[in-house]
Amino acid sequence: MAHPIKLQIQFGGGAELLFDSIKSRTIELPAIDKYFPECQREKWTIKELLVWMKDNLLRERPELFLQGDSVRPGILVLVNDTDWELYDELSYELLEGDTIAFISTLHGG
Template structure:
């Protein structure tokens, strides 16, 4: 599948890790071209996080990612609903989805 377009939103401070850009529409390449070593054609949030790390994340990845998931304290919403309702990392991304990452971590 190619031509998968999603909207990514970053807020609560997460946008600081992405050149202070809060919202962007991205077109994801065919998954088999981006990660040829996996035998899948459908994008999931697991693969999206790898793509975000490789293509958008500009600094301090440890503040956004932990292992193969988002760091605790980062809320993930898929089309305005908690990703836990959709299977978290295994959610199959659909064309037109809006995926929001909200940091609840605040320094003092």
């Protein structure tokens, strides 16, 4: 049976400007089958987290944060201070207490 999960999300490098200028927040995701009734898994992945963030937290210019079903190139994603590439990126199954950081490496000019 799926359960709600609490985690910390952080933004830096300007990514926070897309999320009401809040650099860090604790969120509680509902049981995955409540948010995605068609989902057969019990655990959230980063892919579903991005959908939830778009629906619930992203306030402006989603094209600066998302591209397709992932983050745009130039957004560094860290799972507990480690590059998400070491954790299967979108497929990483979120754990209670994880910290997911999104850091923009893009700079306008």
